Amino acid sequence: MIFRKMTTALLGFTLCAASAAAAVWPDGKPITMIVPFPPGSGTDSVARIFAREMGKRLDTNVIVDNKPGGNGTIAGQNVVRSKPDGYTILISTNTPLSAAPWLMKNVPYDVKKDFTPIARGGNLPFILIANSKRPYTSVQELISYAKEHPGKVTYASGNSTGIVSGATLASKADIDILHVPYKGTPQAITDLIGGQVDIMFTDLTSGLPFIESKQVNAFAVTTAERSSLWPELPSMQEAGVADFDVTSWNGFLGPANMPKEIVDKMNAAINDIVTNPDVKAELARLGFDAFSGSQEEFAKFVLEQYELWGKMIKDAGIAAN
Numbered sequence: 400m401i402f403r404k405m406t407t408a409l410l411g412f413t414l415c416a417a418s419a420a421a422a423v424w425p426d427g428k429p430i431t432m433i434v435p436f437p438p439g440s441g442t443d444s445v446a447r448i449f450a451r452e453m454g455k456r457l458d459t460n461v462i463v464d465n466k467p468g469g470n471g472t473i474a475g476q477n478v479v480r481s482k483p484d485g486y487t488i489l490i491s492t493n494t495p496l497s498a499a500p501w502l503m504k505n506v507p508y509d510v511k512k513d514f515t516p517i518a519r520g521g522n523l524p525f526i527l528i529a530n531s532k533r534p535y536t537s538v539q540e541l542i543s544y545a546k547e548h549p550g551k552v553t554y555a556s557g558n559s560t561g562i563v564s565g566a567t568l569a570s571k572a573d574i575d576i577l578h579v580p581y582k583g584t585p586q587a588i589t590d591l592i593g594g595q596v597d598i599m600f601t602d603l604t605s606g607l608p609f610i611e612s613k614q615v616n617a618f619a620v621t622t623a624e625r626s627s628l629w630p631e632l633p634s635m636q637e638a639g640v641a642d643f644d645v646t647s648w649n650g651f652l653g654p655a656n657m658p659k660e661i662v663d664k665m666n667a668a669i670n671d672i673v674t675n676p677d678v679k680a681e682l683a684r685l686g687f688d689a690f691s692g693s694q695e696e697f698a699k700f701v702l703e704q705y706e707l708w709g710k711m712i713k714d715a716g717i718a719a720n
Contacts, residue, residue, distance in 0.1 A: 421660035424485050429460040431487045433478055435471035435495050436558065437583040441523055441604030445649065445687050446490045449520065449669070452678055456668040467583055470559050471495030472506055479513040483654045485661035489514075492523060493648050496701060497708035498559035504719045510705050515657040516698040518669040520649040521682070521689040523602040524628060525560055525621040527568075527635070530594055531614060538618045538638035541598065545574040552576045555591055555599040557584030560647045563708070564600035564621050566715035571640050591615060602647060603628060603686030621645040628686055645711070648704060649687070650697055666694045 430453070434446045443465060450461035466474040471494040481487035489495070496514070500506045508514070527538065535541040545552045554565040554576050562580065569576050579596050581587035584605045590596050592614045600621060609615045619635045620626045623644040635643035651669060653662070672678055673689040682689045691697075 421485075421658040424658075424661050424664065425457050425459045427459055428486060429462055430454075430457070430485070431462050431464050433474045433487065433489050434463055434465045435467060435474035435489070435491065436465070437467040437585060438465055439585040439605075440467075440557070440583055441602035441686070442490065442492055442649065444604055444685050445520070445523070445682060448678065448682060448685075449490065449651075449672060452672045452675070453665075453668050456671060457664070470499040470502055472499050472503065472508070475499075475514075476507040478652065479508045479654050481654050483515065483657040485653065485657060485665065488517065488651055488653045488665070490520065491650055491652055492558070492560070493646075493704055493708060494559040496652075497648075497704040498563060498712065500705065501709045501712040502559055502562065502717065502719055511702065513655050514652040514701075515655055515662060516701050517651040517653060517657075517662055517694060518666040519691045519697045519700065520651060520669065521673060521687055521691070523604060523647040523649055523687060524626040525564060525600050525602055525645060525647050526606055526629075526632065527564070527598065527600055527618040527621070528591070528606050528610065528615040529598045529618065530591055530596070531616050532594065533597055533616075536616055536618075538633075538635065538640060541618065542572045542574055542639070545572075545576055549575040550577060552598065553579050553596045555579050555581055555587040555596040557581045557587040557599075557601065557605075560602075560621075560645060561587070561600045563711055563715060563717065564645050565598075566717050567643060567645060567711065568600075568635075568640060570715050571643060588615075600645075607686050621647075626688070628683055628688055648700075650701070652701075662694055666691075 436442045454461040475495040478489040535544045556562045610617045619638045670691045673691045
């Protein structure tokens, strides 16, 4: 009986201490925001704006830490292994959480159990771009060329969205194109401009400067509808590829079992960031569509996207490796 009372008292003390710590969080201590892609990538550019603005709202420093590789699983693993105290978070896209578990045989975490979803950040619209010297200037011209030259058109990828988009195009358009994977988007675009590869699907944030400088041509967006950030560019469906709808999402997560008080504070900060007109416009100039919502909505969305990407990857005929 005495042991039971002591155990109960100790548990109560621990819970009270944890609640007190959450109440003052972050208490001036720096927060590390882990990015699954290299510096210069679209997610990295977006992360640095969120880090700056989050630091203002939480009265602390938010440090961006790039951990690229493994389809985002290296970054994901770093987060799930960290303490659930709110000082290490992941700025994720669909790559580590929706796609990697279906593209890879061994992923070092369970998407459904090992993360605490915090808030949605928005969408990174993806576009199909091509080397400006290639003899095709539209989706249909590309498809026709690929059918006339099977196996000769190469597509680069710097993340899972690029992989799945390319395989989906090949499957739905019934063309034979060769995949050339890269560890990150910046190097893939460099080689696209240099002519080492022909086409690629990339986020608008990374591709926009090279489109504006006429170094690459933009053909279409990957979502079912046109993007409000670039309404003159058709969707892949409008361009003639039926049922093509690939969305690259962005959001924030921590390790499992984060205290609700900390999650709520961080969710409120992110919602305040994406509704600030100046910050929203700054992100839009990068090609990022910023919006958020409740923690519960984002948690449901993560699970839905996990299942959806599994189906897309299977439909595209991509085998896990």
